[in-house]
Amino acid sequence: MARLDVQIGGLTLRNPVTTASGTFGYGTEYLDFVDLGRLGGVFVKGTTLEPRQGNDYPRMAETASGMLNAVGLQNPGVDYFVEHLYPVIKEYDTHMMVNVSGSTIEGYVACAERLADLDKMPAIELNISCPNVKEGGMAFGTSVKSAAEVTRAVRKVFPKTMIVKLSPNVTNIAEIAKAVEGEGADAVSLVNTFLGMAVDAERRQPLLSTVTGGLSGPCIKPIALRMVWEVFHAVNIPIIGIGGICNWQDAIEFILVGATAVQVGTYNFIDPTATVKIVEGINDYLDRHGFKSVSDLVGLIRK
Amino acid sequence: MQVTDFIIRSNEALNDRNRLIKVTPADHRHLPPMQPGQFVQVLVDRSPGTFLRRPISINFVDREKNELWLLVQEVGDGTREICSRQPGEVVNLIYPLGNSFTLPEGKSDHFLLVGGGVGTAPLLFLGKELHARGFQVDFLLGGRSATDILQRADFEQYGTLYCTTEDGSLGEKGFVIHHSLWQEKRYDFIYTCGSRPMMVAVARLARERGVPCEASLENLMACGFGACLCCVEKTTRGNLNTCTEGPVFNTDMLSWLD
Structure with missing residues (x-):
């Protein structure tokens, strides 16, 4: 049996399979389906300093091989998380990590500071790429300057592993990745959702209350792979690959182009047991091809 | 699950x-x-x-x-x-x-179950469970035409069936909210499932009569088990997941009649 453990900054994951924020709740929603002890880690729902009700319904539109969402970071706020959710999820047998979102740098910093105090919070994922909030969110992740600023500010208050989640809605994702690496990010995760739109031809109306939303699912996988590949050749920090992963083949593909770990997102909705199947599939693949460790696969694809 | x-x-x-x-x-x-x-x-x-x-x-x-x-x-x-x-x-x-319709504890209660189109589906199971508890059950089902009123023989096993059709081919002509039983009978509890306009109209009639009413919602959803937060409904307690806090809501919790 090959080694599955991987290193993300100072953090060791027991295997490279984690879950994408916003698709796995707080892990609790999946306890009937998944032994969380089989996962490398869980990235819980995007959390902000203040509670958020999110956007109006309808917030979702199905697309060919994917879906658009416009949830808009609905969450009970970091204080509620610390008081009511953390005491429950800290008992889960995997790394539970929070996706930190915000609309101002001060908001990101205050939220990260609250989480830094928690013993069993080994890492945060800094979400500078949510396309569904009016202010902040993706705006931070679409310019080198603002991505660097927010990363620098949060780095000062969060000494543990800091992963920065990148937006694909940019002309050069490698530049943004280099900028956050330069400000002390321990890793980058990519990609968040693509800004998209869906229209009801009969009613001549948009299908989402917000008109535009974030596209996810297998339809984005080829673009996500290309972006992981580009970032892999631009930075020296580990990459967590995200984008339409449904099975172990998808996960292996992301690892081969440069991801050290992966996040499974939208497909959890279709098969809530997908993550565990992917762990098993990666293990079988390594044995079948005679690899000693999953780390040996990272970035094996060459030009 | x-x-x-x-x-x-x-x-x-x-x-x-x-x-x-x-x-x-x-x-x-x-x-x-x-x-x-x-x-x-x-x-x-x-x-x-x-x-x-x-x-x-x-x-x-x-x-x-x-x-x-x-x-x-x-x-x-x-x-x-x-x-x-x-x-x-x-x-x-x-x-x-999801949650379920409330199955009350009393014995003498009289229930009205109002459904339209394929929205009648959960009312058969509900009617059976109410009937098994000894309650008196009336079904009021609506459709465009007689062929839209599904599973009539099944419903009749568990209560009295009333129908409305828009073309008058079965039961009274018109919509469920226009049926004469609204004038003739009194109920202790009303349940409804169907199109949103129909459920809103039923909820309004229930409120006018001071009768508690539960509606089963069919919001668009991705996961179905509380993870994606796509199917939310605005309620007196804020945005709630239709899949886990619903699909059944007491209509007083909803913003429909505001």
């Missing part, structure tokens, strides 16, 4: 758009406890244009035959694919999902 393969036992056309599909667990295990109002998420894996599962309410649970009944209306590619499945084929379900 569990993810389970089922075998299709039968697939019967009830009219040109609706099919009754009876399924049983492929591993022959007994069906778990289920409540009226709950639903399943059906995997649609043979339609290239369909990505998400389709939420379908539990129409009936036949404990003797260990069968779950799903009443499926062909709306688009996803439901068409489900309806095309033949006896003996496998269908994968996540179930049971």
Whole structure:
């Protein structure tokens, strides 16, 4: 049996399979389906300093091989998380990590500071790429300057592993990745959702209350792979690959182009047991091809 | 909640758009406890244009035959694919999902169950459970035409059936909210499932009469088990998931009549 453990900054994951924020709740929603002890880690729902009700319904539109969402970071706020959710999820047998979102740098910093105090919070994922909030969110992740600023500010208050989640809605994702690496990010995760739109031809109306939303699912996988590949050749920090992963083949593909770990997102909705199947599939693949460790696969694809 | 393969036992056309599909667990295990109002998420894996599962309410649970009944209306590619499945084929379900209609404790209560179109589906299971508890049940079902009023013989086993049709081909002509029983009878509890305009109108009648009312919502959803936060409904307690806090809500909690 090959080694599955991987290193993300100072953090060791027991295997490279984690879950994408916003698709796995707080892990609790999946306890009937998944032994969380089989996962490398869980990235819980995007959390902000203040509670958020999110956007109006309808917030979702199905697309060919994917879906658009416009949830808009609905969450009970970091204080509620610390008081009511953390005491429950800290008992889960995997790394539970929070996706930190915000609309101002001060908001990101205050939220990260609250989480830094928690013993069993080994890492945060800094979400500078949510396309569904009016202010902040993706705006931070679409310019080198603002991505660097927010990363620098949060780095000062969060000494543990800091992963920065990148937006694909940019002309050069490698530049943004280099900028956050330069400000002390321990890793980058990519990609968040693509800004998209869906229209009801009969009613001549948009299908989402917000008109535009974030596209996810297998339809984005080829673009996500290309972006992981580009970032892999631009930075020296580990990459967590995200984008339409449904099975172990998808996960292996992301690892081969440069991801050290992966996040499974939208497909959890279709098969809530997908993550565990992917762990098993990666293990079988390594044995079948005679690899000693999953780390040996990272970035094996060459030009 | 569990993810389970089922075998299709039968697939019967009830009219040109609706099919009754009876399924049983492929591993022959007994069906778990289920409540009226709950639903399943059906995997649609043979339609290239369909990505998400389709939420379908539990129409009936036949404990003797260990069968779950799903009443499926062909709306688009996803439901068409489900309806095309033949006896003996496998269908994968996540179930049971959601909360349930309130089953009161009293004995003398008189219940009205109002449904429209395929929204009548969960009312059969609900009617059976109310009837089994000794309650008096009236069903009021509406459709465009007689062929839209599904499973009439099944409903009649558990209560008195009243109908309205828009063309007058069965029962009283018009919509469910215009039926004469609203003038003639008094109820202790009203349950409704169907199109949103119909449920809003029923909720209004219930409020005018001071009768508690529960409605089963059919908001668009992705996961069905509380993870995606896509199916939210505005309530007096803020945005709530239709899949986990619902699909059944007391209509006083909703913003419909404000």
